[in-house]
Amino acid sequence: WLRETDRRWRDGDLGSVDPQAWRSLDARLKAVLAPLRDALSATRDQARARRLALIEEATALAAKALERDAPAQVKVIQAQWQSQAKGLLLPQRDERALWEQFRAACDAVFQAREAKRQQEDVLKHEARSALENICVQLEQLALATDNNEQDLRRGLRDLQQQWTRGARTSDSALRRLESRFKNAKMAMEAALSARARARETEVWRTLAAKERLCEELDRRLCSGEGTADAAAAHAQWAALTALPAAWEKAMVGRRDAALRALADEAVAAAHVMRIERGVESRGEILLELELRLGLECPLELQAQRRALQLKQLRERFQGPATSGANSAGEQLLAWCAQPGVADARDRQRCERVFLAMEQAR
Structure with missing residues (x-):
């Protein structure tokens, strides 16, 4: 409304008056609009402060990005931002600058979660590869019929210890390897038992x-x-x-x-x-x-x-x-x-x- 009033006052078809009268009328208009402009400025300052508070809140969430409810908290803050933006739109330059800060703070939360997820995927892949390698070694060991029995038993014991250390995870993909490891271990133990029986015989x-x-x-x-x-x-x-x-x-x-x-x-x-x-x-x-x-x-x-x-x-x-x-x-x-x-x-x-x-x- 203030912008429209200013436009009509300066560019409208209100007619022309002599300069002295213009100055008098312009001063009176400014005096009348001053309280409105002050109120609008104060309201915008409050809106800007609320926007900055939301930015700080979103920035603080980055430190807790890995918590389970962090995405839900970001969505709540985003909804508050949208509500405030609909309630009072700041000047375009201010609105854009604040929005960029807010979006960067929210993105930081999701980027941290994505980085953590990728890191966990890498660790899971490495753990799975290590356990698969243990299974391969154990399967090969069971076929090493020419090896000394003490070496075979030592190898079985070492691989069992490696498996115990590496299998401490809730990853379902790793748990699926347990059956392969158990089968390889059973084959190894069967081979050792067969050797013992042959030796006794x-x-x-x-x-x-x-x-x-x-x-x-x-x-x-x-x-x-x-x-x-x-x-x-x-x-x-x-x-x-x-x-x-x-x-x-x-x-x-x-x-x-x-x-x-x-x-x-x-x-x-x-x-x-x-x-x-x-x-x-x-x-x-x-x-x-x-x-x-x-x-x-x-x-x-x-x-x-x-x-x-x-x-x-x-x-x-x-x-x-x-x-x-x-x-x-x-x-x-x-x-x-x-x-x-x-x-x-x-x-x-x-x-x-x-x-x-x-x-x-």
Whole structure:
């Protein structure tokens, strides 16, 4: 209205008056409009102050840009700005300058959130790539059949630790890798278990082979077939895999005792007597192994088996300190390390025991 009044006063068709009258009328108009101009200026100052307050509020939000409700707060401030702009429009130059400041402050909030989102995306991608690499390494490790078992176990342990450190995230994409890691880990553990089973199987088969070599020496001695070729016996022995140290020592002791007896008649008699005295104890060990492994025993030995069961029950009631039971492996080693010659029946029983030990897990 003031602009229109000024335009009509100066450029309108109000007619012309002499200069002195113009000055008088112009002064009167200015005096009349002065309070209105002052009121408008004050109102604009207040509107400008409110705009500046909104700019400060939006600028302050930049420090809290990552909070969940920051976008909602920006929208509230923007709505207030629009409401104020509709209520009173400032001079175009002022309005434009203030709007640019306000828009920059609001944009700073969203730019900070976008930068954070991009940073999180980069970190998630790096974490996902690292975990995928762990899965690849673990899958390759499971296929590394030529590697030393200790190296494989160390590698599995290291990769498990790396996974634990890297998987501490709620990213659903990373969680989906868990099944791949678990499958790779299961494959690795299965490979290690297969190695352990193969190693155990090899132990039992080697023990059986060395026991048969020793028994052949004892058989030659008991049958009076004469001396044995010690060099050939040692060569056959060396062709077999070495047993665990304590077991190897026990079996070497039986072998060497038989070789000495075959080479010396004076020693031979004592060795044969030792074999004869050990028949009963070897039979008891074999019966205990069958009972322990859940194997059937010959019908003619059922009474002895029941007696053995009763004996073991009594020992169990007496307490673990008096039972002194060894493991099945230790019992089998004791049977193998003791000199003797098994008949056909006991040889079959012994082979069933070895097979059961191979299959036991």
